[in-house]
Amino acid sequence: MALAQVKEFFFNLIPTMTEEKWQSFEAIATVRHYKKGDVIIKPGMVSNHVSFINKGLLRSYYLVDGKEIIVSFFDSDCYFSEYESFLSRKPSNQYADVLEDTEMVEITYDDLQNLYGKYADCERAGRLIAEQLFVELCNRNTSFMLQTPEERYHRFYEECEQIANRIPQYMIASYLGITPEALSRIRSRIRNKPTAAIPASAIDAE
Amino acid sequence: MALAQVKEFFFNLIPTMTEEKWQSFEAIATVRHYKKGDVIIKPGMVSNHVSFINKGLLRSYYLVDGKEIIVSFFDSDCYFSEYESFLSRKPSNQYADVLEDTEMVEITYDDLQNLYGKYADCERAGRLIAEQLFVELCNRNTSFMLQTPEERYHRFYEECEQIANRIPQYMIASYLGITPEALSRIRSRIRNKPTAAIPASAIDAE
DNA sequence: CTCATTTATTGATCCAAATCAATTACTCTT
DNA sequence: AAGAGTAATTGATTTGGATCAATAAATGAG
Structure with a gap:
């Protein structure tokens, strides 16, 4: 079943996870399938989802003078989102597209905010994920600087x-x-x- | 009083902030003063505090072949931390030092985690701050890429x-x-x- | 106010990567 | 299997910033 992977992931991330909370998540999660080449985000769009990639590969990139500048790859068992746009609620200035046929589980911004309000554990998960992404971005940044x-x-x-x-x-x-x-x-x-x-x-x- | 600034800041950040929660914060906060030139973080140290800068200016930087490579400046009314080390609980690989005499309000990692556990609102503040820092770092990164x-x-x-x-x-x-x-x-x-x-x-x- | 130190500017040279231009190697598709 | 289109390599040239070196300007300590 398509949600098994995320479920395991969440139960690992949140020690106090319960079946009840999981049901709340399941109720708002949507499984989506994309084909290689599908464009998911374009400049001007406000990213409205965060997703967990069951299987597949994506990338995000800028397009400057007709040249692609790749920002990030998103592989199976990781999140995918144009998180900057998602968080700031501002239009993205990058593209995201699909490099390999992808199955992912997504939830919307509003549903996520509700979940945060409903369960402190989800709020915590959100914090931990943001913190983790921050640390990863620090690394990439350092790599460019040094x-x-x-x-x-x-x-x-x-x-x-x-x-x-x-x-x-x-x-x-x-x-x-x-x-x-x-x-x-x-x-x-x-x-x-x-x-x-x-x-x-x-x-x-x- | 040295905590007035942070207090106002937190009441703005968290709409449901109460005097009670504020007391919890006040109980664990320490006001510290640094002089220009003080070194706060050195490579190898695990950063154990997050601070709110009442007044002052700091920077963090790498030292490579005797050359300083500045990562970030930290001005009044902002946070200061070597947040990557603070979050990952790993030794920092950068320095942080004081560019102008600084007053800041700091709390420790453990106290902060306790606060997160105690009040969902604090957890939320932690999430919002991590998210905000992520967005800012995205911007800096983009700046370097484009x-x-x-x-x-x-x-x-x-x-x-x-x-x-x-x-x-x-x-x-x-x-x-x-x-x-x-x-x-x-x-x-x-x-x-x-x-x-x-x-x-x-x-x-x- | 003066001298020492730090910081900023300017010049000459060097170098890594960009750009422009072919050519070669793959990989699909039919 | 052939051919078209895509990707990778290789070569020649250009270029923006680094480096080395010297001087000029600003800062600050006594």
Whole structure:
């Protein structure tokens, strides 16, 4: 059943979770299916959902002078939302689209606010999630401030190998903040220096 | 009285705030005074407080190869914390120090968690604050991804003029992710192009 | 007020990545 | 299996900011 994954997730996140509270969540949750290529968020839209991805892969990105600048990937067993727009209630300035056929469980802004008001545990879950996203964003930010593109590349493979292996290289480049050409050269540099810090599979997936 | 500012702030943030809840907060809050130059956080320390700045100015920064890379400024009427370390309960990898004599009201991690457990409203305040910080960090991140140093410079003056006017230029450069020399050149470029998008006072504070 | 120190500017050179331009390698689709 | 379209590589050139170096301006301590 499509809600089993989220259920397990929530019962883990909130130690005092009960069947009753879960019913409240279930009552407002919607299971949705998207196809590869579907565009979920466009600039100007106010994001009105947070979702839990059962299966699939998405990304969010800016489009500047016809060029995509990828902000984030969203993989199975994680949340998906254009959370900045969702929270600030302002129009998004990015796109989000589907990289692999996706099943997710979503709830609306209003329903979530009601849930927060109804159960302190849900409020807490909301806090913990916001805090966790904050910490993750700190990391990404630090990565941009302190690391070279090559270092970011290595790190991306360390931390997100199962995403890296499912997307074209130009998307990795975009996520790292460089051009596809630059990434290609970084890879060739790594290939030629036998100081291979990452598994060969990451370079030459064969 | 040193707590009046925070009190007003909290009553604004939480519509259902009561004197009773406020007392709970007051009981665990500590007023602290720091002098310009005091170092509050060092790499390796786990940040154990969140604070509300009554008056003063602080910054957090990385130290890489003897060079400071400023992450954030913290001005009066805002929070101060190395929130990433505070939340994740992991050692910080940055410094935080005091740029102007500062008075702030701080509470500890444990006291805050207790407060969260005791009052749903405090839990909510914690969520709202985390969400707000997330949105702000998104903005900073976007700025790094999409804007040129010159654009970031203009934006910094638009959004943080009262900070900009109190700190040396090399700190602005650091915050913008460039060297002092590069900022100096940006400024001279702006000065010579009569397309002055920012007030003269911002360039030539006289 | 003066001198020492810190900060800002300016110049010359260097470098990593961007850009522009082909070419080669994949991957779908039929 | 062939061909079209997409993705990746490689080469040549440009460029914005870094770095190194020196000077000028501002600040502050005595």
